[in-house]
Amino acid sequence: MHIRSASCSGFRNLTACSLEFSPRVNLVLGRNGEGKTNLLEALNYFSLGRSHRGCRNEDLVAFDRDDLHVRLEVARKRGEDFTCEFGLSRRGERRLRIDGELVLRRTDLVGRLATVFFNPETTRLVRGGPRYRRQYLDQGRSEIDKVFLGELTALQRALRQKATLLRDLRRGAAHHETTRRELVAWNRELARSAAVVCLGRRQETELLNSFVRHNHNTLINKDLDFRMIYLPRFESVKNLTAAAGEDPNSQKQLTEEITGELDYIMEQEIRRGRPLIGPQFDDLEVRCEGVDLRQFGSQGETRSAAIAMTLARSDVLFATQGIRPVIFFDDIFSELDRERARRLQEMAASLHQVFIATARPEDVEGWQPADLRRWRVRAGDVTLDDG
Ligand SMILES: Nc1ncnc2c1ncn2[C@@H]1O[C@H](COP(=O)(O)OP(=O)(O)O)[C@@H](O)[C@H]1O
Ligand SMILES: [Mg+2]
Secondary structure, eight states: OEEEEEEEESBTTOOSEEEEOOSSEEEEEOOTTSSHHHHHHHHHHHHHTSOTTOOOGGGGBOTTOSEEEEEEEEEOGGGOOEEEEEEEETTSOEEEEETTEEEOOGGGGTTSSOEEEEOGGGGHHHHSOHHHHHHHHHHHHHHHOHHHHHHHHHHHHHHHHHHHHHHHHHHTOSOHHHHHHHHHHHHHHHHHHHHHHHHHHHHHHHHHHHHHHHHHHHHHTSOOOEEEEEEOSSHHHHTOOGGGGGOHHHHHHHHHHHHHHHHHHHHHHHHHTSOOSSGGGOEEEEEETTEEHHHHOOHHHHHHHHHHHHHHHHHHHHHHHSOOOEEEEESOGGGSOHHHHHHHHHHHHTTSOEEEEESOGGGGTTOOOTTEEEEEEETTEEEEOOO
16 A cells, blocks of 8 residues: 555645655655654544544644645555545544545544554553553554454443443442442443453454564564563453454353453442453563563663564554555664664565655665655655755
């Protein structure tokens, strides 16, 4: 998959532009603060229907404008091309379109423009809290499994409801019996979607594991035992095998077992006023040669691990959907030694369209991939750079 062209207006500091990209390597050069990340952010927005920087939609609108508009022409596999557009206004309105048709729910976007984004924050995947690793599994699974995505949404809703009920019970703000009955009902709901989500996370871990070691070892040019281990909170999920996800009976059985665990702990949860078990406490161990990198990884080790894990998401997409996502590298090569940087560039660019933003041209010096296009960003002005 690749982005053929983009036109943007009103997006942060970017000057109105119409750009035709290389299907392979696009270098985005410019000093700090000129707008390189803004360009990548505009190109990546559609993949999740929000900024990868986690800011509000309104913040994307240029300071002196009331709205913004971005349109991409995307080439998918075998001629399934499409255009996607989004418009945002300062008042918070948002419009997303695919081939001119309005897209109403953000979940309908998942998997359309498939991208993988690397920036210095990528290392949070290993170093940061468990939620980054859960997000990693959930996002990867959602891209290839719509049922999972639906159940994940249902699960999040059930978890919010449950947390509110427990708070209300503790504060005595609710009628005790009614609220208890509601709590039991939400626990049922939770168990059903948690079974699907936990099975999906387990399967996703296995899928990712079939690629992650190879990525890791290619990147660092060594042969190490590198893998990820799914750490669910529910006892009944801990005891499952990877194959369980394929079997509808095991899903039913798991739902019952989870219900049992939730019922067992309910009184304690009511006393404490908050949930004590559930998939919101799951984690993923990142293990290299028996060492848990979440805790004991050096900066270099966590960086390589996080890159290998993120790349594995693109391998899974290809293995399951036949799609090679667009890869963005925002300012990450200055943190890698030259050898690793070059290996990563080669690994990514041999199969994907890539966008590499950097303030240091020496990061890519001497690299001569086919179909290289160089872009220069100056004060938000994006131009082809022939120099
Ligand atoms: N909504 C906005 N409107 C106009 N300019 C913005 C907006 N948001 C950020 N900027 C500007 O964008 C610039 C930073 O761009 P960025 O893409 O992060 O730079 P870099 O090239 O270092 O990646 C800053 O000058 C900032 O003031
Ligand atoms: Mg930047």
